[in-house]
């Protein structure tokens with residue numbers, strides 16, 4: 624694979640934003656878990672949790688400022704669902720055990736990555752809004768504050784489940800493991816782009832970009 628031709632996938636700004644987001648998320652889970660379990664912890668943990676809530680948010684304005692095209696590419700792709708995305712999700716359980724055949728050509732993000740993106744965006748909005756309400760509780764009606772707690776907890780549980788799947792596919796699953804190189808070096812092997820993101824690969828060919 625070392626001599627293989629590669630294709631540019633992510634800018635350095637996307638990579639910085641992704642890892643800032645990922646580290647913040649992990650720290651939010653680690654610092655939030657004792658609060659969720661009601662374990663008695665030093666007050667400073669609540670402050671650390673809030674600091675990482677802010678760093679979790681920062682990648683969005685950072686991307687809009689530094690790489691609007693990359694940001695738009697992600698958000699537009701995440702919400703554009705076509706037949707081939709649903710077909711991907713239908714064969715995905717077989718793909719997991721390496722038995723899927725005739726997977727239709729996929730866009731820059733495949734159906735599973737689009738689903739991950741949509742769940743991440745919705746989950747992040749829910750977590751940020753409920754977190755904000757709990758942080759500044761004196762500004763909100765009591766009933767809203769009461770609801771914010773269970774919704775924040777349920778949101779965290781769902782997001783953790785989504786992220787566990789996402790991490791497995793990025794570093795564990797043999798077929799999709801080359802994607803990790805995209806999020807570290809910014810490039811992926813050309814053969815991987817062709818096999819896993821055929822529609823994107825065809826577009827690059829048409830535009831003479833590879």
Ligand code: HEM
Pocket residue numbers: 632641644645646648649731732735736737739740743786789790793794802803804805806
């Ligand atoms: C900590 C371990 C993580 C690893 C190893 C990892 C790995 C990756 C990789 C390799 C990609 C690029 C896939 C592609 O080629 O399109 C990616 C994309 C992405 N990551 Fe992560 N990630 C991690 C954590 C997170 C966290 C914590 C979040 C959100 C809170 C997140 C959200 C996303 C989203 C929304 C995308 C774009 C859609 C997708 O490719 O599924 N990631 N990640």
